[in-house]
Amino acid sequence: MLTDEHSGGWEPRTWLGAPAPGGLALPQASPSMAWMYSPRGVFIDDSHVVVADSGNHRVLIWHGVPESDEQPADVVLGQPDGTSEGRAAGGRGPERGMNLPTGVAVVGGRLIVADAWHHRILVWDEVPQRNDVAPDVVLGQPDSSAVQPNAGRECSASTLYWPFGFAMLGPRFWVADTGNRRVLGWSGGIPEPGEPADIVLGQPGEHARGENRGEAVGPASFRWPHAVTGADELLLVADAGDHRVLGWSPHPGGDAPADSVLGQQDFSSADEWPYGPHSGDRFRFPYAVGLDQGRLAVADTANNRVLLWDELPSEPLGGRPADHVLAQPDFSSNGENRWALVGRDTLCWPYGLSLHGDRLAIADSGNNRVMVWERRR
Template sequence: MSKVPVNFTPVSHPHQDVVCEEKNLGHRAKFFATARDNNTDFCYPFGLAVDRNDNIYIADAGNGRIQVYHQSGYYLRTIGESGRDKGELFCPRDVAVTELGKVLVADSGNHRIQVFDSSGEFVQIIGRQGISAALLGNQGSGQGVFHTPCGVALSTDEDYIIVADRGNHRVQVFTADGQFSHMFGSQGKRPGEMCEPWGVAVTPDDHIVLADNRNNRLQVFTLDGDFVRTIEGEGDFLLNGPSGVAVSNDGSYIACSDTGNNRVVVFTLMGLYVDSYTGSIGLPRGVTIDSMSRVIVADTANSHIQCLYWKA
């Protein structure tokens, strides 16, 4: 299989005071890892997103909150706090941001999606109350009910919210105001089936790219849920437990956090292998791509964020 000659290279960064101590960086740069106070500590960061200004939103799962950073690495604010009430989060695993700055959180441990406005104030909960379970919040398998949702994304026109409903082995789709629209997928290994889906992303033509974690593959669907293709990698670059997935702004490539192999892998939209980053990284989960073509990845085991510059 041919490999397109492109590489991950270091991010040039003028504000060295916000970059953590660098050790054996090679061609990577670590950002946001040095804790100056409790607001900037991380504990198992998972999903990532960027807004229209390239501010970076981090689902700080172990701390039960969303951390927001300026693209250059400065801490900006925190959204939510650990808990089970409205506006509180328990093990959030993904985040998405609308064009106007509304923030959607996969509040995984509470089995719901929460919506916050651009200033971080609670707006609403998406997902009807399911079966009450002590210590597990409200979970269920019915229409519009979640069991450990781990991925959230928006359609191109932001008319739909797409959720990877991990514990129910399916994808659920809601309208922008949080009303259930449709769902697809069931547990299994065949094309169109899934097992513990994690991250989800949307291409410019509204194809859904899903990290089918336990089946060691990505799957591509139409917005209606029709199966399009499977992306598994090949040879030394077979996927192993992929968690996060992101699509470049122009739709030309997909970045995937290949968690079981401790690396980031890049494919074309058709599934051809392009490149990979296998530097010092532990159990990467979330991944996003900003307007500067930086591939930003949650280095979850090391509780920090890495920014990789994608250079053709």
């Protein structure tokens, strides 16, 4: 078990998904409402837990925060029932189906899902209370049956290619348009279908999609932007492929260089830890980032850990080391499940996280589960 010296009082509380008899957390041959297969996204608030059960091409919803291990979900979306799996609802079609959903959140009472490999964002005007409900809004495609990258045409400010993450920050809606190596922003909030973004961040124009702008890594480029978080006047993007988190304050109104970088010593570096210093200020494929009440969490995915800062680092370059590390015995360790058996406080490739007050939900993808951690006051 972890000690307070490194975990800062954070403890794993609830295990959602496959148990691990004998040390491996394996998915069932057939899905259930209680088990998962490679979940890559999670959202938690006081009223819901929502999981992108990515390997089963579905979203699971718990109404209320689960209190017991392996508690079954209340609702499944993307499949006709809790025992079906497969892309596009097992072949029924994309109208109610999904293909590797990732980002999930409840925003202003609306459920939003990044249906990444269908190259679209799905919106339900209310959080569904029953299974197999079709979305009310489809963004990034001309209709609910279309699933082509960039809607089958040239990349533009209204098309998407592997959108993995999103966030609503103040009045702006941001999408990590990962396959186009950019972040799109809508200043008027969640857009209407077909509405182009008014902010294209990370590329010189709406039709460009080159990795790091086709140049060396810099303060205005992305290799693999995967998750977005922040506040009314702060935008943070987990640029997983460049092993860093970029920050803009205030929000950029167009393509602009970042003001800060976390995980690298400067804007021109993209070093992959552990080949650099073994510490709490370097990353290896950080796929998720969360900010709540001034506290910052980063899923340092390939290092099998979550890093926590009690306050957002103020340094523009490099940032100070994290205050706490979860799932590893110290800041210099990075083994999958600490090179041991699966435990309540171990991780294997955490792809997603959601920070809400003293609760932290982690999509522990390699262990086919979601772990809800809590901080002792």
